Amino acid sequence: MSPEFELIRRHFIRPMRGDALGPGDDCALVAPSPGCELAVTSDMLVSGTHFLPDTDPRRLGWKTLAVNLSDLAAMGATPRWVTLALSLPQVDDAWLAALSDGFFECAYIYGVDLIGGDTTRGPLTLCVTAFGEVAAGKALRRSGAQDGDDIWVSGQPGRAALGLADVLGRLRLKDACRDDYIAALEKPLPRVALGCALPGVASAAIDVSDGLLADLGHVAAASDLHAVVEDAALPWPALRAACDDEATVRRALLAGGDDYEVLFCAPRRAHDALRQLSESLSLPLNRIGAMCAGRAGDVSLIDAQGCELPIAHRGYDHFS
Amino acid sequence: MSPEFELIRRHFIRPMRGDALGPGDDCALVAPSPGCELAVTSDMLVSGTHFLPDTDPRRLGWKTLAVNLSDLAAMGATPRWVTLALSLPQVDDAWLAALSDGFFECAYIYGVDLIGGDTTRGPLTLCVTAFGEVAAGKALRRSGAQDGDDIWVSGQPGRAALGLADVLGRLRLKDACRDDYIAALEKPLPRVALGCALPGVASAAIDVSDGLLADLGHVAAASDLHAVVEDAALPWPALRAACDDEATVRRALLAGGDDYEVLFCAPRRAHDALRQLSESLSLPLNRIGAMCAGRAGDVSLIDAQGCELPIAHRGYDHFS
Numbered sequence: 001m002s003p004e005f006e007l008i009r010r011h012f013i014r015p016m017r018g019d020a021l022g023p024g025d026d027c028a029l030v031a032p033s034p035g036c037e038l039a040v041t042s043d044m045l046v047s048g049t050h051f052l053p054d055t056d057p058r059r060l061g062w063k064t065l066a067v068n069l070s071d072l073a074a075m076g077a078t079p080r081w082v083t084l085a086l087s088l089p090q091v092d093d094a095w096l097a098a099l100s101d102g103f104f105e106c107a108y109i110y111g112v113d114l115i116g117g118d119t120t121r122g123p124l125t126l127c128v129t130a131f132g133e134v135a136a137g138k139a140l141r142r143s144g145a146q147d148g149d150d151i152w153v154s155g156q157p158g159r160a161a162l163g164l165a166d167v168l169g170r171l172r173l174k175d176a177c178r179d180d181y182i183a184a185l186e187k188p189l190p191r192v193a194l195g196c197a198l199p200g201v202a203s204a205a206i207d208v209s210d211g212l213l214a215d216l217g218h219v220a221a222a223s224d225l226h227a228v229v230e231d232a233a234l235p236w237p238a239l240r241a242a243c244d245d246e247a248t249v250r251r252a253l254l255a256g257g258d259d260y261e262v263l264f265c266a267p268r269r270a271h272d273a274l275r276q277l278s279e280s281l282s283l284p285l286n287r288i289g290a291m292c293a294g295r296a297g298d299v300s301l302i303d304a305q306g307c308e309l310p311i312a313h314r315g316y317d318h319f320s
Numbered sequence: 321m322s323p324e325f326e327l328i329r330r331h332f333i334r335p336m337r338g339d340a341l342g343p344g345d346d347c348a349l350v351a352p353s354p355g356c357e358l359a360v361t362s363d364m365l366v367s368g369t370h371f372l373p374d375t376d377p378r379r380l381g382w383k384t385l386a387v388n389l390s391d392l393a394a395m396g397a398t399p400r401w402v403t404l405a406l407s408l409p410q411v412d413d414a415w416l417a418a419l420s421d422g423f424f425e426c427a428y429i430y431g432v433d434l435i436g437g438d439t440t441r442g443p444l445t446l447c448v449t450a451f452g453e454v455a456a457g458k459a460l461r462r463s464g465a466q467d468g469d470d471i472w473v474s475g476q477p478g479r480a481a482l483g484l485a486d487v488l489g490r491l492r493l494k495d496a497c498r499d500d501y502i503a504a505l506e507k508p509l510p511r512v513a514l515g516c517a518l519p520g521v522a523s524a525a526i527d528v529s530d531g532l533l534a535d536l537g538h539v540a541a542a543s544d545l546h547a548v549v550e551d552a553a554l555p556w557p558a559l560r561a562a563c564d565d566e567a568t569v570r571r572a573l574l575a576g577g578d579d580y581e582v583l584f585c586a587p588r589r590a591h592d593a594l595r596q597l598s599e600s601l602s603l604p605l606n607r608i609g610a611m612c613a614g615r616a617g618d619v620s621l622i623d624a625q626g627c628e629l630p631i632a633h634r635g636y637d638h639f640s
Contacts, residue, residue, distance in 0.1 A: 039347035046442030122366030
């Protein structure tokens with residue numbers, strides 16, 4: 001074995017907690033739990049597209065896994081296993097050590113085993129496939145929202161977008177929140193505990209990766225409903241305290257991705273259960289609107305009088 | 321949805337044969353069969369590292385999937401599902417149409433459903449994760465070989481390496497076999513039927529992706545045995561008929577990867593069953609040596625008198 005390949009094995013093979021057959025054979029072997037479906041998601045992160053080339057590798061390792069766990073959370077699945085395919089322009093021992101530390105820190109916290117993957121030479125690219133388990137038939141699909149359901153969102157969407165604007169030098173956030181907002185961008189917390197608690201409570205869910213209104217549009221389209229967001233119900237105060245530019249704040253909250261909050265729909269009767277869940281998880285859950293029949297696939301933003309407000313930006317598209 | 325994203329969806333969403341929840345939600349959902357383990361493998365193909373930038377996209381699409389199915393075959397697993405993550409420098413409709421045609425041709429022939437993935441902008445990179453099912457406890461691991469087992473290899477290893485040498489202009493293969501050898505490189509046939517038939521017959525297996533002797537070394541190391549290859553038992557005649565340069569022929573067969581043949585070990589008593597299997601699959605299976613106690617992890621090449629021959633090349637390493 002070459003020294004370089006040995007180096008990669010050293011960084012990416014660690015003791016596993018479960019009983020899967022991990023790296024070292026042609027395939028990993030996992031035994032899904034009886035009665036469960038397997039939720040599967042893949043995300044590819046490319047240097048220059050998804051992260052800046054000089055991003056702290058420890059945070060990059062964390063985020064590479066976290067964005068996939070967020071997809072599992074949005075289906076209501078419990079994370080179990082993950083593969084990592086890695087293309088590297090060169091082997092940099094210190095950089096790889098930091099990357100793997102961040103990756104495994106996230107894996108450890110969320111109870112995931114790295115079971116396999118691939119390493120090759122090429123432009124810096126990371127591709128994770130993550131596997132979670134969910135009771136058969138209980139997964140939260142985008143298509144499950146019902147007429148009259150409330151729309152909810154976790155946490156504080158918009159922080160990552162403001163953090164990115166600061167990192168890129170486009171604005172300067174207030175010192176009191178700057179580190180937190182950059183951490184929201186570089187080390188997002190996937191809402192795993194929330195996701196695992198939502199099956200049976202929520203009717204539909206998605207994680208906010210491309211933008212709140214854009215991702216809500218996916219739910220509206222899949223559910224054949226009209227999503228109506230109440231501007232006054234959105235969590236504005238924290239963002240306004242962080243940044244004085246109202247247009248930037250509005251764009252960050254409505255169209256900023258990369259926070260990996262969970263947007264979900266739930267019937268009115270779930271209101272109290274969700275308030276209790278919010279308290280037990282110490283995670284804000286805000287009701288921001290409702291799903292309505294008619295205008296299938298549309299997303300509207302309304303003011304306190306019920307008048308539609310213009311929407312300048314909905315989200316991010318890699319190919320636009 | 322942007323026109324570009326729509327384009328990608330058009331090329332990569334096709335009717336599925338199984339009942340998995342496919343692309344379009346945060347995750348795919350699959351229901352593994354009761355009593356089965358899931359075999360999972362990931363391979364990343366990078367332009368310029370794994371394929372030439374001007375490779376026929378239809379063949380590239382085929383190969384991207386085929387190399388993963390080969391890993392499943394080497395575990396004795398039946399292919400079921402696959403995800404594809406794709407990084408593209410630009411959206412080229414005709415190129416994508418050809419790529420997806422090749423990918424889905426392979427998926428259709430081997431009974432695999434594309435259940436999800438990712439598309440993004442970046443250097444041309446393809447990352448597939450493939451899932452197969454195998455009866456619990458029956459998967460073929462590299463570590464299962466026993467002292468005295470025969471070593472077998474399917475088909476004709478070395479063809480892809482000679483095909484590559486021709487494509488790169490380093491030699492000119494005889495016309496009678498040239499197209500076949502280039503097809504072995506660009507459109508390899510994963511040995512799925514063989515792999516599915518080997519559990520219960522073979523003791524260990526690996527697919528030959530990096531080189532016959534290199535990959536055999538992985539089996540020897542995992543099984544704590546000495547692999548002894550009999551030079552005279554190797555399938556030389558076809559390669560010698562294709563190419564006059566004996567040194568190139570030797571390197572292609574002993575150290576050439578990319579054929580995706582299956583190398584496996586089996587007890588002597590399996591000999592007749594394997595001969596019958598070879599006939600029923602119309603696939604040559606050659607016994608090329610034996611596994612011996614002692615010198616754990618070593619691979620030797622011996623002549624007809626049992627004397628060790630020098631080994632110039634064993635295989636390919638991306639980081640050497």
